Amino acid sequence: MPDELEGEFVLKEKKEAENEPSPTTPSEASAVKNLQKIHFLSSLAKYPADVIFENQEEDEEIILLVRRDLITNVPWLIAALVLIFIPPLISIFSYLFTPFFNFSADTLLVAELFYYLIIIGYIIIQYTLWYFNVGLVTNKRVVDLDLPGILFKHVSETKLNIIEDVSYNQVGSIRSVFDYGDVYVQTAGTEENFMFDRAPEPALVTRIIADLIGGPR
């Protein structure tokens, strides 16, 4: 009896598979899958639309795009906000400096404009560091772009078939509350290991990569 049931399930699965339209080209394959529209603040996207990367092969499609969780941007946003309000505060207490400093109005204006330009630069740099610290999982490989500083970048990639293990850790109350953590991708032998730093929904990311490496090699 159990054998018959199992047989029925297998037949049903086969029938369902037969009914599904079989894409012949990567673009058709992408059309069949639900492409996720992403914007400039997307930190996790499954089958992201309108994303390409260097050396992408024709039949290669991006399955997962991972950036640091959005909440990790809060410290530098607060810092920028505090910095924005410093010049008005200084102007309120300017009478304290008057006997010591004596600058013309033009000089002060240029200095203030320069100060705000530096803050804009700071915001652009911090956003760049977040935006380009990205991990991509495709149907063929894992690509990791690390950007510790604006003048330093590190790009590494590995084929899916040499990935041995994928795991994640989520330590601390903030990471638990906002559901983000570090995802580790361990590769075979002397190959470099990967880490998706502070990735959102690490359990989901780990499961997706595990499903990919668990498939036929």
Next chain:
Amino acid sequence: MDINSILAIFSDQNGLAKFALIVLIGFYSLFALIILIQIRNLNRIVNQIKFSPIFTFIAFNHLLAALALLVFAVLFL
């Protein structure tokens, strides 16, 4: 150059501030250029087709603002 003229230069706070501002804005403009080049290079590695041009445009405007401020400081201060 005698000591009095050196003292005159250093006692002119406003003049020193103008000179320092122009030098600093000049260096900052170079830095803004480096940011723009770096963003363009990084966009080649990972390209989010709809947003990448906007991002480059923002970085370009940042450079333009720095250059405009430098020109203003040199001409009008």
